[in-house]
Amino acid sequence: MTQTESTPATTSSESSDDAILSVSDLHVSFKTDEGMVRAVRGVSFDVRAGETVAIVGESGSGKSVTNLAMMGLVPKPPGNVDSGKAMFGGRDLLTMSDRNLQDIRGRHIAMIFQDPMTALNPLMTVEQQLTEMTRLHLSLTRQEARKRAVEMLGLVGITAPEKRLRDYPHQFSGGMRQRVMIAMALSCEPELLIADEPTTALDVTIQAQIMELLADLQARKGTAIVLITHDLGVVAGVADRVLVMYAGRIVERADVRTLFANPQHPYTIGLLGSLPNIESNRDEPLAAIPGQPPDLSQPIVGCSFRDRCPHRFERCQTDDPVLTSRGALESEPHMAACHADLTNADAEHAEAQQ
Amino acid sequence: MSETQTNTDTPLLSVRDLKVHFPFRRGSLLNPQKGVIRAVDGISFDIARGETLGLVGESGCGKSTTARAIINLVSPTSGDVKVDGVSIAGMSDAAMLPYRRRVQMVFQDPFASLNPRMTVGGIIGEPLVVHSLARGRDRKLEVLRLMELVGLNPRFLNRYPHEFSGGQRQRIGIARALAVQPDLILCDEPVSALDVSIQAQIINLLMDLQQKLGLSYLFIAHDLAVVRHIATRVGVMYLGRIAELATAEELYAGPKHPYTEALLSAVPVPDPELAAKRQRIVLSGEVPSPDVYYPGCAFADRCPVKIERCLTDRPALPNKKHAAACWVREEDVQLDQRSV
Ligand SMILES: Nc1ncnc2c1ncn2[C@@H]1O[C@H](COP(=O)(O)OP(=O)(O)OP(=O)(O)O)[C@@H](O)[C@H]1O
Ligand SMILES: Nc1ncnc2c1ncn2[C@@H]1O[C@H](COP(=O)(O)OP(=O)(O)OP(=O)(O)O)[C@@H](O)[C@H]1O
Ligand code: SF4
Ligand SMILES: [Mg+2]
Ligand SMILES: [Mg+2]
Numbered sequence: 259m260t261q262t263e264s265t266p267a268t269t270s271s272e273s274s275d276d277a278i279l280s281v282s283d284l285h286v287s288f289k290t291d292e293g294m295v296r297a298v299r300g301v302s303f304d305v306r307a308g309e310t311v312a313i314v315g316e317s318g319s320g321k322s323v324t325n326l327a328m329m330g331l332v333p334k335p336p337g338n339v340d341s342g343k344a345m346f347g348g349r350d351l352l353t354m355s356d357r358n359l360q361d362i363r364g365r366h367i368a369m370i371f372q373d374p375m376t377a378l379n380p381l382m383t384v385e386q387q388l389t390e391m392t393r394l395h396l397s398l399t400r401q402e403a404r405k406r407a408v409e410m411l412g413l414v415g416i417t418a419p420e421k422r423l424r425d426y427p428h429q430f431s432g433g434m435r436q437r438v439m440i441a442m443a444l445s446c447e448p449e450l451l452i453a454d455e456p457t458t459a460l461d462v463t464i465q466a467q468i469m470e471l472l473a474d475l476q477a478r479k480g481t482a483i484v485l486i487t488h489d490l491g492v493v494a495g496v497a498d499r500v501l502v503m504y505a506g507r508i509v510e511r512a513d514v515r516t517l518f519a520n521p522q523h524p525y526t527i528g529l530l531g532s533l534p535n536i537e538s539n540r541d542e543p544l545a546a547i548p549g550q551p552p553d554l555s556q557p558i559v560g561c562s563f564r565d566r567c568p569h570r571f572e573r574c575q576t577d578d579p580v581l582t583s584r585g586a587l588e589s590e591p592h593m594a595a596c597h598a599d600l601t602n603a604d605a606e607h608a609e610a611q612q
Numbered sequence: 613m614s615e616t617q618t619n620t621d622t623p624l625l626s627v628r629d630l631k632v633h634f635p636f637r638r639g640s641l642l643n644p645q646k647g648v649i650r651a652v653d654g655i656s657f658d659i660a661r662g663e664t665l666g667l668v669g670e671s672g673c674g675k676s677t678t679a680r681a682i683i684n685l686v687s688p689t690s691g692d693v694k695v696d697g698v699s700i701a702g703m704s705d706a707a708m709l710p711y712r713r714r715v716q717m718v719f720q721d722p723f724a725s726l727n728p729r730m731t732v733g734g735i736i737g738e739p740l741v742v743h744s745l746a747r748g749r750d751r752k753l754e755v756l757r758l759m760e761l762v763g764l765n766p767r768f769l770n771r772y773p774h775e776f777s778g779g780q781r782q783r784i785g786i787a788r789a790l791a792v793q794p795d796l797i798l799c800d801e802p803v804s805a806l807d808v809s810i811q812a813q814i815i816n817l818l819m820d821l822q823q824k825l826g827l828s829y830l831f832i833a834h835d836l837a838v839v840r841h842i843a844t845r846v847g848v849m850y851l852g853r854i855a856e857l858a859t860a861e862e863l864y865a866g867p868k869h870p871y872t873e874a875l876l877s878a879v880p881v882p883d884p885e886l887a888a889k890r891q892r893i894v895l896s897g898e899v900p901s902p903d904v905y906y907p908g909c910a911f912a913d914r915c916p917v918k919i920e921r922c923l924t925d926r927p928a929l930p931n932k933k934h935a936a937a938c939w940v941r942e943e944d945v946q947l948d949q950r951s952v
Contacts, residue, residue: 290775292767317779317807336775372778372805373723415671418901421645429634432720432801433671433834455778458804459720461670461834462878466892488779488807489835491880495887515884532809533882536837536864543819544812544841553765 277304278482279450284342286327289335293555297323299506305450308480312493315503316551321486322372325452329369330359346450365395368443372454374435377442378427384438385423388445395446410441413471415464433459440468447479454486469496490533494518499590502526505551505562508581512592522584522594524567561597569598622697623658624796624828625682630655630691632677649902651677653852659796662822664829666843666860668836668875672902674852675832676720679798683717684708713743716789720800722781726773732784733769739792758787763813778805786814796828803838815842836879840864848872851900851910858934868936870915909939
């Protein structure tokens with residue numbers, strides 16, 4: 259049942275004490291020729307030790323920028339973190355000095371980038387890149403670091419790792435580069451791992467192997483994982499909780515089972531409805547959400563999804579919906595930012611799926 | 613149907629016994645090592661007009677290298693690539709030009725494959741300039757049309773690649789490939805950075821263009837549900853070779869090769885209840901290395917159904933509709949004579 263009292267996205271129904279990362283009301287914008295692009299417009303979430311929080315959502319909705327901002331990696335200019343907090347170990351990552359942030363990056367927080375070449379230097383061998391971190395952060399000797407590099411490459415499924423240490427990134431396939439980056443991120447066993455599309459270039463067997471590797475680290479070290487992915491199969495398999503982003507905001511959040519079984523935001527419903535099925539018929543076009551996301555350089559009035567939404571009504575044109583509770587399940591509240599009450603639309607949705 | 617279609621019997625693309633080996637020199641001065649990486653090690657397939665061949669397989673098995681060899685971005689070590697019956701291996705750049713228009717590629721890495729110093733308008737319009745297809749206002753209108761087609765806001769015409777998200781960049785690459793109205797597009801993981809809704813839009817677009825214009829695709833992807841939907845036939849690669857080739861229906865309904873079986877069993881299911889119950893075939897054993905020559909089947913060490921022969925004799929891919937290179941699962945397999 260929908261409760262109508264609204265929970266402002268900025269406060270802390272979610273800020274639990276055991277969170278190792280707590281992001282609140284993050285705003286990030288970019289200066290462009292077309293004006294200020296508001297890429298992230300008030301994002302708040304928590305991540306607890308040992309859990310996996312998945313972030314899914316529309317291409318361009320601000321998933322990468324949210325996480326780059328926490329790591330102090332939004333290019334400034336043209337980018338700017340306008341406001342917000344990202345508390346990690348009692349300190350705010352957003353106001354920390356570059357030096358302190360550098361100490362934390364790699365050692366305590368590691369990131370797997372969506373673009374492998376952000377992390378990999380084309381002029382350095384795979385060995386140099388893999389050993390740099392462990393020598394710096396774990397004070398390993400050259401020998402030890404090399405051994406660790408071989409071990410890590412083996413764990414991410416690179417065959418004959420000793421032989422391939424001397425290769426340069428361009429000598430690796432797309433998926434191999436991605437795995438080198440994963441090996442780099444994991445080699446210092448961070449407390450928080452931010453993985454931005456870590457398996458896009460991996461086949462399903464290696465993907466499963468990598469996911470097991472992450473689960474193992476999580477079990478041993480209590481590592482918290484923020485997993486950004488378009489692969490809803492991976493989300494279903496490994497996430498504890500899911501955040502759905504649209505146009506720079508979180509529009510729905512729930513534990514993973516609730517999200518798949520009972521999505522409440524029309525965007526989430528459309529997204530789940532667009533999934534190709536392994537048994538799907540070639541003759542029928544795939545369902546897709548019609549229309550385009552709003553231009554983030556223009557002010558958004560009302561709901562950002564309204565032009566594409568099958569459930570919209572007058573209020574959606576004028577009022578900006580905030581996250582409201584849709585009933586809590588277990589520990590995780592289920593929230594959606596939508597004026598419509600779709601709790602009873604379930605049956606219709608199920609029918610439409612048939 | 614395109615006018616260039618001269619002879620309907622010859623396939624649009626024909627790849628025969630293609631090999632791409634990368635020689636390497638590693639090791640130290642005292643302990644030098646030389647060898648070759650057998651990225652692509654003898655593969656053959658055809659793509660007919662209006663057909664989509666899906667290409668799947670383990671990361672590093674040679675899919676991208678195959679596509680790059682087809683457009684001559686890397687030179688094949690041996691073998692032949694024919695477009696409309698004409699061999700393009702060793703062709704001069706000038707002679708290649710018309711083929712470059714007819715065969716386009718969408719590159720795997722949307723970050724590295726776009727020129728960072730060009731605006732989106734420039735990137736998408738460049739092939740129109742190179743092939744003298746449109747100029748001035750016409751070109752701009754065409755670029756705007758293409759942007760709209762792939763779901764990019766035309767207002768972003770003058771932005772640079774780094775101002776876009778991963779999935780937005782991927783769509784710039786697709787728009788660029790479509791610009792010159794090619795006959796064949798080699799799509800290397802073209803939708804991997806897109807959310808499923810935009811992915812559905814792009815796949816519907818590609819299939820729609822295929823219907824209207826008779827386009828053909830080589831479609832490399834790791835998402836087996838996407839391949840199932842878009843491909844008419846599917847090739848499964850393993851360590852530089854094709855392990856199984858079949859129509860999409862047959863392959864998914866009854867995979868023959870044990871590697872295909874393992875691959876299909878590992879497809880993640882978008883349902884947390886089912887995911888928890890899933891059993892996947894976990895492969896154990898040594899993962900083969902592309903710089904080693906294996907006399908037998910490259911999959912043998914990890915194969916759950918191998919027999920003795922698999923370790924010593926290499927099975928050839930039979931020439932039939934649903935073919936697997938496997939001594940156990942395929943009936944009339946021959947010894948692969950060509951490979952050394
Ligand atoms: N340097 C920049 N200048 C201007 N706009 C930018 C810049 N970087 C990102 N953006 C914009 O910010 C928005 C959010 O981008 P972001 O990369 O976070 O998307 P995303 O959710 O990660 O998408 P994807 O799933 O496609 O990777 C996009 O609309 C993008 O165009
Ligand atoms: N320029 C190169 N020099 C040396 N080796 C290379 C080069 N390009 C590719 N390789 C090697 O060839 C093999 C096949 O690479 P390729 O990029 O074709 O794989 P892929 O099937 O596309 O993999 P992925 O799914 O990870 O993208 C890999 O072992 C790779 O390291
Ligand atoms: S608020 Fe209105 S327009 Fe927005 S998602 Fe809900 S029903 Fe649709
Ligand atoms: Mg991104
Ligand atoms: Mg590749």
